[in-house]
Amino acid sequence: MSRIKATFAELATQGRKGLIPFITAGDPDPERTVDFMHALVAGGADVIELGVPFSDPMADGPVIQRSSERALAKGVSLRQVLSDVKRFRETNVHTPVVLMGYANPIERMGVDTFATAAKEAGVDGVLTVDYLPEESADFAETLRSVGIDTIFLLAPTSTEERFAAVGQLASGYVYYVSLKGVTGAASLDVQSIAEKIPAIKSQVPLPVGVGFGIRDAQTASAVAEFSDAVVIGSRLVQLLEDASPQSAIDTLTRFIADVRETLDKTNRRAL
Numbered sequence: 001m002s003r004i005k006a007t008f009a010e011l012a013t014q015g016r017k018g019l020i021p022f023i024t025a026g027d028p029d030p031e032r033t034v035d036f037m038h039a040l041v042a043g044g045a046d047v048i049e050l051g052v053p054f055s056d057p058m059a060d061g062p063v064i065q066r067s068s069e070r071a072l073a074k075g076v077s078l079r080q081v082l083s084d085v086k087r088f089r090e091t092n093v094h095t096p097v098v099l100m101g102y103a104n105p106i107e108r109m110g111v112d113t114f115a116t117a118a119k120e121a122g123v124d125g126v127l128t129v130d131y132l133p134e135e136s137a138d139f140a141e142t143l144r145s146v147g148i149d150t151i152f153l154l155a156p157t158s159t160e161e162r163f164a165a166v167g168q169l170a171s172g173y174v175y176y177v178s179l180k181g182v183t184g185a186a187s188l189d190v191q192s193i194a195e196k197i198p199a200i201k202s203q204v205p206l207p208v209g210v211g212f213g214i215r216d217a218q219t220a221s222a223v224a225e226f227s228d229a230v231v232i233g234s235r236l237v238q239l240l241e242d243a244s245p246q247s248a249i250d251t252l253t254r255f256i257a258d259v260r261e262t263l264d265k266t267n268r269r270a271l
Contacts, residue, residue, distance in 0.1 A: 003096040003124045004149050004172040005115065007046055010208045017263050018173075019044055019220075020209050020228025021236050022053035022100065023257055025084055026076030032248070033084045036240070037042070039249045047173075048230065049077025049127070052101030059129045059153075063234045066241065078105040078114070081255035082121040089122035098125035098151060098172070115142050125149035125172045133165040140169045153177055154200060155193065173207040176200060177230060178214070181220050190219075194226040196212050197270065201221035217262035224263055239255055 001009070011018050021040045025033050037048055053071035057064060076102075085097050099118065104129065106114045116127065127147060131139055133152050140150040149172030155161065156177070166174060180192050188254060200208055210223045211231025220230040236252065243251045 002147065002149055002172065003094070004047065005097075006232055007096055009045060011228075015267075017224040017227070018046040018207065019210070019256065019260055019263060020049055020098075020229050020232060021045050021230040021252075022049040022051060022211075022233030023063060023079040023236055023240065023252075024053060024071055026053055026071030027067040027237070028070060028248075029245065030071065030074050030076050030080065033136025033195065034087045035249060036252060037084070037088050037097075038092065039252040039255055041092060041252040045256055046229070047096045047098060047124075049098045049100045049233070050077055050085065051083060051233075052099055052105055054102045054105060055103065056104075057129075061234060063238050063241070067237045069235065078109055079117075080119050082123070084259045085123055086119075086121040089199050091111040093122075097122065098127055099123055099150075100127040101129070102189060103128050103130045109140060115146050115148065118143075119146040123129075123148060123246060127151040127153070129153065129174060133162065133169050136169060140171075141154045144171065151174075154204075156196065159198070163200055167204040173209050174200065174204050175227065176208050176210045176227070177212045178210050185211060189258055190222045190226075191266065193223060196259060197224075197226050217259045218257050221262045221266040224266060230259075230263070 023036055040048055048060050053068040053076050057068050098146050114175040126143060143150050152166045152170045152174055154174055154176050197208055207228035209229035209231050210227040214220050214223060214232050223230050239251050240248055
């Protein structure tokens with residue numbers, strides 16, 4: 001059983017919802033990415049999404065775009081990201097790590113080479129924004145052959161046909177983009193999320209994580225009533241952008257711990 005599947009199975013047994021934070025590898029300091037990953041786990045993260053810096057992150061808003069620019073300016077590459085995962089695995093063999101990014105760096109490395117290197121580093125899943133499910137059967141099979149989950153995005157505009165296509169290929173979990181637009185955009189319509197999740201689950205036999213626009217513990221708690229996990233990205237990247245080097249780790253840990261506590265309190269009230 002993969003680390004991602006095992007993590008969601010344990011959460012389900014405990015009646016808890018998953019917490020999936022996102023940070024951009026290499027930002028704001030390439031030497032501290034692994035420390036930030038450990039800080040997220042200390043705060044209560046169940047899965048870590050680690051962003052691979054890319055020069056044209058079309059699905060990302062200005063906060064994450066800036067983080068990619070800063071990381072690229074400091075020479076952070078896909079190979080460096082894999083090296084960070086490998087170092088993280090030296091002391092954490094339990095927390096799943098998902099690489100989130102775009103096709104270009106993977107294509108430049110070569111899909112087969114990437115899959116092998118990602119497996120050796122300890123990567124558990126890959127979410128590639130611009131690999132559409134209708135065009136990704138070979139990619140998903142290559143990752144599956146080395147035991148890595150392929151995670152896909154679904155959106156408010158996704159059709160039943162897209163749900164079905166994702167249901168055929170995806171593993172680990174699916175990421176539901178809770179609003180139209182880019183990361184960090186407008187406020188959430190929780191009711192629309194509640195209405196969409198059952199349609200997704202009817203076609204996709206996997207946990208559903210919801211992200212884009214979740215910026216605090218209260219919103220995370222509201223979304224978690226209908227989803228299996230919540231994904232928080234832009235807010236964390238913004239916190240790191242604003243924090244001093246001395247306060248960054250504590251800032252991450254305290255924010256995630258607050259979300260984790262709120263999620264768990266909501267779960268207990270629902271039982």
